Amino acid sequence: MLVLPVSLLLFVQWPLRELVQAYSREANDVAQWLFALYVGIAVTYATRRHSHLAADALARRYPVPVRARLARIASLLVLLPWSLFILYAAWPALSQSVLQLESFPETFNPGYFLIKLGVWLLALLVLLQVVLDVLLGPGRERD
Amino acid sequence: MPSAGLWMLATVALLMIATGLPTWIVLIGVSLLFSIVGIAGGLVDFALLTALPARLLGLLENDLLQALPLYVLIGALLNRLPLAELLFRVGSSAARRTGAGPSLAGLALGVLLAPMNGSVGASVAMLTRTLVPRLDASGIPTERGAALVCVASTLGVVVPPSLVLILLGDAMLRAHTEAVNATGRAARIINTQDVFRGALLPAAILLLLFVLVTWGESKTPAGREAQMSIPPVESGPSRLDWMTAMATLVIIVGLLASVTLGYLYAVEAAATGGTALFVAGLATRTLSYPKLKEVLRDTMAVTGALFSLLIGATTFTLTLRAFGTDRWAAAFLTGLGGGVYGALLVVLLLLALCAFVLDAFELIFVVIPVLIPPLLVRVSDTTWVAVLVLLILQASFLMPPFGYSVMMVRNRLDRPIETGKLVRALAPYLLAQLLVLCLVLAVPRLVWHEGSTQSSQGSPSKPLSDKELQELLWQQLGPGEPERAPEGK
Numbered sequence: 001m002l003v004l005p006v007s008l009l010l011f012v013q014w015p016l017r018e019l020v021q022a023y024s025r026e027a028n029d030v031a032q033w034l035f036a037l038y039v040g041i042a043v044t045y046a047t048r049r050h051s052h053l054a055a056d057a058l059a060r061r062y063p064v065p066v067r068a069r070l071a072r073i074a075s076l077l078v079l080l081p082w083s084l085f086i087l088y089a090a091w092p093a094l095s096q097s098v099l100q101l102e103s104f105p106e107t108f109n110p111g112y113f114l115i116k117l118g119v120w121l122l123a124l125l126v127l128l129q130v131v132l133d134v135l136l137g138p139g140r141e142r143d
Numbered sequence: 144m145p146s147a148g149l150w151m152l153a154t155v156a157l158l159m160i161a162t163g164l165p166t167w168i169v170l171i172g173v174s175l176l177f178s179i180v181g182i183a184g185g186l187v188d189f190a191l192l193t194a195l196p197a198r199l200l201g202l203l204e205n206d207l208l209q210a211l212p213l214y215v216l217i218g219a220l221l222n223r224l225p226l227a228e229l230l231f232r233v234g235s236s237a238a239r240r241t242g243a244g245p246s247l248a249g250l251a252l253g254v255l256l257a258p259m260n261g262s263v264g265a266s267v268a269m270l271t272r273t274l275v276p277r278l279d280a281s282g283i284p285t286e287r288g289a290a291l292v293c294v295a296s297t298l299g300v301v302v303p304p305s306l307v308l309i310l311l312g313d314a315m316l317r318a319h320t321e322a323v324n325a326t327g328r329a330a331r332i333i334n335t336q337d338v339f340r341g342a343l344l345p346a347a348i349l350l351l352l353f354v355l356v357t358w359g360e361s362k363t364p365a366g367r368e369a370q371m372s373i374p375p376v377e378s379g380p381s382r383l384d385w386m387t388a389m390a391t392l393v394i395i396v397g398l399l400a401s402v403t404l405g406y407l408y409a410v411e412a413a414a415t416g417g418t419a420l421f422v423a424g425l426a427t428r429t430l431s432y433p434k435l436k437e438v439l440r441d442t443m444a445v446t447g448a449l450f451s452l453l454i455g456a457t458t459f460t461l462t463l464r465a466f467g468t469d470r471w472a473a474a475f476l477t478g479l480g481g482g483v484y485g486a487l488l489v490v491l492l493l494l495a496l497c498a499f500v501l502d503a504f505e506l507i508f509v510v511i512p513v514l515i516p517p518l519l520v521r522v523s524d525t526t527w528v529a530v531l532v533l534l535i536l537q538a539s540f541l542m543p544p545f546g547y548s549v550m551m552v553r554n555r556l557d558r559p560i561e562t563g564k565l566v567r568a569l570a571p572y573l574l575a576q577l578l579v580l581c582l583v584l585a586v587p588r589l590v591w592h593e594g595s596t597q598s599s600q601g602s603p604s605k606p607l608s609d610k611e612l613q614e615l616l617w618q619q620l621g622p623g624e625p626e627r628a629p630e631g632k
Contacts (some may be wrong), residue, residue: 003212003442004421010209010414014407036203038212038443039450046447049440052165053448055550059163067163074164078172082458090196119199122454 002038006031029109036118044125075130083130086123094120144186148468148513151177151459152497166505167455174462187465198457202450206410207309207335212446213413214306218256218269219441220420223434226391227252227273233380233388235281243361245281246291249274250357253295254302254350255395263503263540266296267551268445275556286560287360290568293541293548294353300503300537301346303339303403307503308533312338314511315529322519333525339403340591341526342533345583349534352575360571394419449504456508463513473517486521487528490514491535498539499546506536527587534583538576543569 009031017024046052059067096102097113104112151173158169181187202208221227234248241247252274257266270292278288299305312335319333380388398416401407407415424430430438463469479486497510515528522528540548543566553560583589 001439003216003417003439003446006209007213007216007414007417007421010213010410011418014411014415031209032204035209035212039203039446042212042443042447043451043454044447045443046445046451049444049447051444051448052167052451054163054165055159055547056163056554058160060554062163070162070164074162074168074172078168078175081175082171085192086196086199089193090199093196115204116200118203119196122199 002034002041006034006038009034025107026109029104029107029111032104033111033114036115037121040118040121041125043122044129047126047129072134075133079126079130080134083123083127087120087127090116090120090123144181144184145467145471147177147181147186147466148463148471151463151466151468152510155459156499165451166501167451170452170455170459170505170509174458177466178462181462181466187462191465192461195458195461198461199454202453202457207313208450208453210309210410210413211306211449212442213410213417215445215449216417216438216442217413217420219438219445220417220424220430221256221391222269222273223438223441224420224424224429226387226420227256228277229380229384229388230255230391231273231277233384236379241358241361243358245278245283246287246357246361247354249278249288249291250295250298250353253292253298255392257296257299257302257305263296263300263548263551266299267292267548267555270296271552271555284568285556285558286564286568289552289556289560289565290572291357293546293552293569294572296548296552297537297540298350300540301342301349301533303342303346303399307507307536308338308342309335309409310504310507311511311529311533312336314507315515315525318512318515319519319525321516322525325516325520328523330523333529335409336403336405337526338529341530343403343591344589345530345534345579348582348589349575349579352579353572356571356575452504453508456505459509460512463509469513469516472513473520476514476517477520483522486518487531490518491531494532495535495539495542498536499542501547503536503540524587524590527583527590530583530590531580534576534580538573538580541569541573541576 009027013024013027013031016022016027059070062070094113094116097116100113101110102113102116103110154173154176155169158164158173159166162169164172178187178192182189221230231245231248231252234251235244238244238247249270253266253270256269256273274292274295275288278291279285283291300307302308312333315333315338316335319330322328323330323332395416398407398412402409402412421430424435476486476490479489481488493514494506494510497506501509511532515532518528519525540546543549543562549565549569553565
């Protein structure tokens with residue numbers, strides 16, 4: 001649902017800027033919060049929907065169990081260390097930003113820390129999905 | 144070992160084809176593997192890799208990228224509302240007398256929808272779902288329908304103001320800034336509008352040729368046979384259908400034109416289009432709650448897939464730079480002989496090879512930042528280079544049997560197509576593509592230039608001399624520098 005308020009906020013910033021001549025930057029900043037959170041969730045949602053792009057002209061001929069095993073190995077060897085690395089490397093800047101309730105550097109509007117939180121949320125959800133995939137097998141929800 | 148980046152690219156291509164794993168996972172996996180080897184061998188500094196979260200943050204606060212889910216939302220709304228079908232029916236009816244109504248309507252739908260999907264992969268998914276059943280019902284042979292979907296899916300690469308063009312404009316801006324800083328040349332830096340406008344005339348010529356090819360195919364014996372097999376239609380579109388289709392067309396074309404001409408920001412236009420379609424769907428009661436859920440799910444899934452690619456590409460590029468491959472490539476290109484055309488043709492060939500396995504987004508984020516800045520040191524006409532890049536990308540996506548669009552369409556279809564038949568169906572489109580590419584290569588004036596851009600940058604026939612280039616390389620990197628390990632070792 002988040003994409004609808006993002007769309008509305010980015011749409012209204014145009015009349016706000018041209019007609020009201022106020023609040024357009026506030027609308028843009030709020031849209032940025034929502035956008036960051038939306039993307040943070042969307043990456044894992046695409047994994048669950050099996051929507052990621054892949055050049056599988058050859059691999060589509062492999063038996064289903066082989067592809068499932070490949071996906072599980074890739075989750076374990078690639079996404080698990082990558083997400084842990086992002087969580088580790090992003091933590092110092094994120095914790096500082098949240099503790100200070102960091103504002104947007106250009107407009108000084110509050111909530112910039114939410115954008116940084118978006119990166120962490122993204123990595124955390126990837127990690128949780130990996131755990132689910134490894135424990136239960138790659139997602140069951142299909143496109 | 145600066146050439147490690149080339150091995151990384153080769154490994155990505157190999158693993159993508161051999162495993163069929165999602166591209167973003169392969170990009171991250173190869174980056175991890177090479178990073179570990181690089182750190183263990185003392186070639187890569189671990190501290191450099193900790194910049195990755197900051198780079199990912201850059202994606203989440205990029206104004207241009209906010210347009211991405213909004214364009215996808217418009218595409219999903221057009222697809223799930225009866226509008227895409229309505230546009231196709233009205234288009235077929237309008238072009239009925241040409242004898243190629245359904246094919247031309249399909250091409251037109253590609254022109255309208257493909258620029259909004261951002262990715263060739265997403266366009267293929269959407270147009271296969273929207274067009275193939277309708278082309279089948281129109282009696283068009285499978286291979287011709289598939290070829291049409293391949294072509295229509297790649298139109299988003301060249302028709303402004305597609306997301307590919309927006310992001311390429313941004314990548315060209317960065318590349319041009321790097322080249323101008325390196326040469327110290329006084330030049331107005333290219334912007335996204337320059338790329339939009341530069342692509343207009345070549346895209347128009349290409350579209351015209353595609354229309355002629357599509358129309359011409361309907362005049363062949365096979366095309367006539369297909370027309371004979373079309374089941375009789377009980378009634379054409381109603382007056383209300385025509386009015387709705389025209390209103391939709393005016394809104395979409397108006398928004399696309401206003402962005403191309405610089406009256407609206409891409410993000411605002413996408414937001415306006417998305418909001419207008421959403422409100423129209425509610426007002427006309429065509430957007431029921433179940434349909435809205437489907438639209439939102441489609442939008443989030445496609446957005447997630449596209450951002451995953453950007454995340455994979457960002458990780459990959461950082462590793463590539465940590466090995467110093469970008470500077471190595473710069474030194475290689477700067478040292479190439481053959482003047483402007485020598486370096487340009489080498490870069491276009493490399494891009495074409497990469498485009499066999501990578502999507503436009505991956506190319507823009509992974510390959511272009513490495514290859515284009517050194518090319519722009521040699522070739523001063525940035526808009527011309529940008530348009531050539533677009534044309535070569537589109538041609539590569541269409542090249543059977545490994546072209547990205549071709550592979551994706553074959554994957555998506557529920558029935559196999561003989562490669563020979565598909566090649567024959569695509570051949571006229573590829574010839575048209577080649578013709579426009581050669582035309583733009585030979586006549587750079589076909590590309591629109593901002594007056595000051597052209598005068599300040601000079602023409603492509605006034606490059607730096609080889610001696611000047613060697614001096615520049617010496618100043619920038621120092622003797623033997625291309626072999627030196629990156630900073631931080």
